[in-house]
Amino acid sequence: MDAKNANLSADQEFVITRDFDAPRERVWRAWTEREQLMQWFGPTGFTMSHAKFDLRPGGIFHYGLRSPHGHEMWGEWTFREIVAPERLVVVTSFSDAQGGITRHPMAPNWPLETISTTTFEEHNGKTTITIRWAPWNASELECKVFSEAHSGMRQGWGGTFEQLAAYLAKANSH
Amino acid sequence: MSPDHLSATFAALADPTRRAILARLASGETSVTELAAPFEMTTPAVTKHLKVLERAGLITRSRQAQWRPCQLNAAPLHQAADFIEQYRQFWEQSFDRLDAYLKTMQTPPQKPKIPKKILPIKKENKNGRKKR
Numbered sequence: 001m002d003a004k005n006a007n008l009s010a011d012q013e014f015v016i017t018r019d020f021d022a023p024r025e026r027v028w029r030a031w032t033e034r035e036q037l038m039q040w041f042g043p044t045g046f047t048m049s050h051a052k053f054d055l056r057p058g059g060i061f062h063y064g065l066r067s068p069h070g071h072e073m074w075g076e077w078t079f080r081e082i083v084a085p086e087r088l089v090v091v092t093s094f095s096d097a098q099g100g101i102t103r104h105p106m107a108p109n110w111p112l113e114t115i116s117t118t119t120f121e122e123h124n125g126k127t128t129i130t131i132r133w134a135p136w137n138a139s140e141l142e143c144k145v146f147s148e149a150h151s152g153m154r155q156g157w158g159g160t161f162e163q164l165a166a167y168l169a170k171a172n173s174h
Numbered sequence: 175m176s177p178d179h180l181s182a183t184f185a186a187l188a189d190p191t192r193r194a195i196l197a198r199l200a201s202g203e204t205s206v207t208e209l210a211a212p213f214e215m216t217t218p219a220v221t222k223h224l225k226v227l228e229r230a231g232l233i234t235r236s237r238q239a240q241w242r243p244c245q246l247n248a249a250p251l252h253q254a255a256d257f258i259e260q261y262r263q264f265w266e267q268s269f270d271r272l273d274a275y276l277k278t279m280q281t282p283p284q285k286p287k288i289p290k291k292i293l294p295i296k297k298e299n300k301n302g303r304k305k306r
Contacts, residue, residue, distance in 0.1 A: 026276065030279070036275070042268060141188075147188075
C-alpha cells in the first residue's frame with residue numbers, strides 16, 4: 001500500500017446513492033411525511049417504535065428503532081434546510097429515549113453530530129437519491145475517526161484487506 | 175468488543191505510517207529494524223507507533239525471541255470493518271424497504287376514493303375543451 005494515498009483529508013464524505021422507479025415528488029413525500037417514513041426507515045426487520053417528526057428548519061425528527069431481537073436504538077435529526085422536492089439537510093446524532101443527543105454507543109470518538117445532505121434528482125420519471133454524510137462541529141480526532149471509518153476503509157484499505165485475507169488464508173492452512 | 179477498544183482501533187488506524195506498518199505485517203512477521211527501513215524513521219519513532227498498534231490489539235510482539243518480532247493480529251481490524259459496514263447496511267436496507275414501499279404505493283391495496291374536486295376537470299377534458 002502506498003502510504004501517501006492513505007493520507008486522507010479530514011473532511012472526506014461518506015456518499016451513498018440509489019435509483020428509485022418513482023417520480024421525485026412521490027419519493028420526497030415518502031421521505032418527509034411521518035407516516036410514510038415510518039414504513040421504510042431502518043434496516044431490514046426493524047420497526048419504528050417512536051417518531052416525533054417536526055418538518056421545519058430547526059425542527060426535530062426523534063426516532064426509536066426496534067431490532068428484530070428487541071434491541072432499541074435512538075437517533076435524532078435536526079432539520080436545517082428543506083427545499084421540496086430537491087434537497088434535505090439534517091444534522092444527525094445518536095440520542096436517548098428522551099431526545100438528548102448522545103455519543104455513539106460503540107465509539108466515544110465518533111463525531112457527536114454529523115451532517116447529512118440528501119438530494120433528489122428526477123430523470124424520466126425515476127429518482128436518484130444521493131446522501132452525503134460528513135462530521136459536524138467535530139474535533140480533529142472525531143473527523144479523523146469518521147474519515148478513517150469510511151473513506152479510509154473503502155479506498156486506502158482496499159489493498160490491505162486483500163493482503164490480510166491472503167495472510168489469513170495462509171495462516172488457516174497451517 | 176468494548177467501546178474503548180474500538181476507539182483505540184480507529185485512533186491507531188488514523189495514521190498513514192501505522193497503516194503502512196500493518197500492510198507490511200500482512201505479509202508476515204518482522205523485526206522493528208526491518209519495519210523502520212522504508213520509512214526513514216528512527217527505531218524509537220517506529221517503536222512509538224508499534225506501541226499504539228499494540229495497545230489497540232492490532233499487533234502482538236513476541237517476548238520469546240531476542241529481536242521481538244511483530245505480528246499482525248487481524249481480529250480488531252475485522253471488527254472495525256464490520257462496524258463501518260453497519261452504516262452502509264443501514265441505508266442499503268432502508269433503500270430496499272423504500273423501494274418496496276414505493277411499489278406498493280403505485281398499486282394501492284385500498285379502494286381509491288376519487289376526490290370530488292377532480293370530477294369537473296374530467297368532464298371538461300371529455301368535452302375536449304382547453305382552458306387557457
